[in-house]
Amino acid sequence: MTxxxxxxxxxxxxxxxxxxxxxxxxxxxxxxxxxxxVFQFALGPDRERLAAVLPGLLWLGFILAAVLGLGRAFFVExxxxxxxxxxxxxxxxxxxxxxxxxxxxxxxxxxxxxxLGLFVxxxxxxLTGAVAGLxxxxxxxxxxxxxxxxxxxxxxxxxxARELLFPVLLLPVLVPVLLGTVKTTEALLxxxxxxxxxxxxxxxxxxxxxxxxxxxxxFDVILEG
Amino acid sequence: xxxxxxxxxxxxxAGLVMDFGIAPREMTQGNVQRIMYVHVPAVWVAYLxxxxxxxxxxxxxxxxxxxxxxxxxxxxxxxxxxxxxxIATGAIWGKPTWGxxxxxxxxxxxxxxxxxxxxxxxxxxxxxxxxxRAARYSAVLGIVAALxxxxxxxxxxxWRTLHQPPSLLKPGSSTMPPVILTALLVxxxxxxxLGAYFIVRRxxxxxxxxxxxx
Amino acid sequence: MPDNWSFVAAAYGLAAVVxxxxxxxxxxxxxxxxxxxxxxxxxxxxxxxNxxxxxxxNxxxxxxxNxxxxxxxNxxxxxxxxxxxxxxxxxxxxxPLQ
Numbered sequence: 001m002t003x004x005x006x007x008x009x010x011x012x013x014x015x016x017x018x019x020x021x022x023x024x025x026x027x028x029x030x031x032x033x034x035x036x037x038v039f040q041f042a043l044g045p046d047r048e049r050l051a052a053v054l055p056g057l058l059w060l061g062f063i064l065a066a067v068l069g070l071g072r073a074f075f076v077e078x079x080x081x082x083x084x085x086x087x088x089x090x091x092x093x094x095x096x097x098x099x100x101x102x103x104x105x106x107x108x109x110x111x112x113x114x115x116l117g118l119f120v121x122x123x124x125x126x127l128t129g130a131v132a133g134l135x136x137x138x139x140x141x142x143x144x145x146x147x148x149x150x151x152x153x154x155x156x157x158x159x160x161a162r163e164l165l166f167p168v169l170l171l172p173v174l175v176p177v178l179l180g181t182v183k184t185t186e187a188l189l190x191x192x193x194x195x196x197x198x199x200x201x202x203x204x205x206x207x208x209x210x211x212x213x214x215x216x217x218x219f220d221v222i223l224e225g
Numbered sequence: 226x227x228x229x230x231x232x233x234x235x236x237x238x239a240g241l242v243m244d245f246g247i248a249p250r251e252m253t254q255g256n257v258q259r260i261m262y263v264h265v266p267a268v269w270v271a272y273l274x275x276x277x278x279x280x281x282x283x284x285x286x287x288x289x290x291x292x293x294x295x296x297x298x299x300x301x302x303x304x305x306x307x308x309x310x311x312i313a314t315g316a317i318w319g320k321p322t323w324g325x326x327x328x329x330x331x332x333x334x335x336x337x338x339x340x341x342x343x344x345x346x347x348x349x350x351x352x353x354x355x356x357x358r359a360a361r362y363s364a365v366l367g368i369v370a371a372l373x374x375x376x377x378x379x380x381x382x383x384w385r386t387l388h389q390p391p392s393l394l395k396p397g398s399s400t401m402p403p404v405i406l407t408a409l410l411v412x413x414x415x416x417x418x419l420g421a422y423f424i425v426r427r428x429x430x431x432x433x434x435x436x437x438x439x
Numbered sequence: 440m441p442d443n444w445s446f447v448a449a450a451y452g453l454a455a456v457v458x459x460x461x462x463x464x465x466x467x468x469x470x471x472x473x474x475x476x477x478x479x480x481x482x483x484x485x486x487x488x489n490x491x492x493x494x495x496x497n498x499x500x501x502x503x504x505n506x507x508x509x510x511x512x513n514x515x516x517x518x519x520x521x522x523x524x525x526x527x528x529x530x531x532x533x534x535p536l537q
Binding site: 179 | 338341345352353354361362364365369370373379383384
């Protein structure tokens with residue numbers, strides 16, 4: 001089996017499992033809805049205050065959903081005694097990393113689009129002219145989150161207190177991504193041109209490259225046992 | 226190692242002499258500025274330690290020599306200690322000069338993020354029972370954390386300077402009078418020796434622990 | 440600006456306390472562990488006649504390559520060493536929880 005096929009097989013398997021059980025997706029969607037209400041109640045009815053913190057809230061929502069969803073990335077394998085099968089896979093195991101990553105990205109794309117939609121409706125967000133930029137930021141940011149998240153999910157899968165350890169490991173590392181995406185989203189929602197935040201986009205791209213490279217190069221090591 | 230120990234002691238004495246005896250009273254801040262001689266070298270030493278940790282982690286993954294893993298572990302731990310000192314002394318310096326213990330300025334914030342990252346590293350080490358797996362996983366985390374440091378720095382720095390794409394890495398640093406610069410460098414050398422001393426000893430303790438567990 | 444020597448003292452003092460405490464912890468761990476291995480070496484010398492014959496073949500075969508993970512160590516244990524030499528028993532050997 002070629003490398004690409006192996007990666008695609010893993011991704012396809014994950015998406016198929018998800019499509020049939022809809023476990024994670026449903027939970028994440030309801031979680032996002034709940035978050036919406038929590039944000040609203042935490043910040044009160046003041047429209048302007050909400051508008052000011054909206055970009056931050058949006059990405060907070062994305063990251064919290066990611067922490068929940070990505071932490072479970074290898075749950076399916078563990079629960080069904082397939083972890084050892086992963087370890088025994090012949091060839092370059094980074095194909096598994098890519099496959100998992102692709103599956104997670106697809107899942108997060110669905111969740112994020114829905115959260116964004118909910119925000120637009122509930123918080124009256126004006127997206128005119130910002131959609132393309134937003135899609136770009138969401139793509140860059142989510143790629144970074146998922147790249148690190150998939151790697152850390154594999155690492156914490158074998159550790160004690162993994163549900164606690166995963167966010168503790170993930171959140172500090174994701175600070176650059178959080179800052180970059182929030183600042184860019186802020187600028188876009190204020191209808192500034194993308195060129196004004198070019199440096200942030202470059203930072204996000206650089207972060208994505210770094211995280212992906214480390215993930216691809218070290219996943220073999222993680223899956224040694 | 227005793228040589229290193231004595232050199233360290235010497236360095237620390239020299240540092241203190243420079244910091245209090247020779248360095249002059251600063252014009253705008255007064256003597257409180259002397260905190261800089263502990264605060265700034267501490268973060269330099271910490272980052273050097275994290276680079277050592279990075280090299281050790283990569284070396285471990287490449288050759289799987291337990292010595293490399295011990296150095297990486299020790300270096301990351303010592304680096305975290307020095308970062309903690311940097312943050313605490315920074316807060317103590319901030320109270321009389323800025324009027325507040327804490328402010329989310331670029332340096333304090335980015336250092337705190339790095340601090341939490343490596344605290345997480347130490348947490349991971351504690352959470353994995355199998356020694357060999359702990360070494361492998363920590364090496365990967367150590368690499369991620371160390372390579373993330375520049376990303377953290379840039380992102381936090383840009384976050385604090387509003388709406389302005391920066392043209393340089395940092396704004397031009399104000400020129401420091403040579404005496405103060407010398408005192409700073411001597412203090413840095415002293416703390417670097419202390420850091421190296423701690424790393425060597427910590428690595429030895431780790432080696433002893435591994436022997437004792439077997 | 441006033442000199443605020445108390446803050447200077449606090450900063451240097453804090454740094455000193457942290458470094459000294461860390462150094463002392465390191466020294467204490469080192470002493471504990473060297474004492475532990477010294478007492479083991481002593482008891483090993485005492486017991487070597489009794490257990491050497493039984494363990495010697497085992498040790499050679501299993502441990503010849505891998506000096507790191509497994510160490511020849513003849514102190515009596517409450518539970519037998521597992522195949523990998525790890526002091527904790529394999530999960531399968533543990534009695535099931537009631």
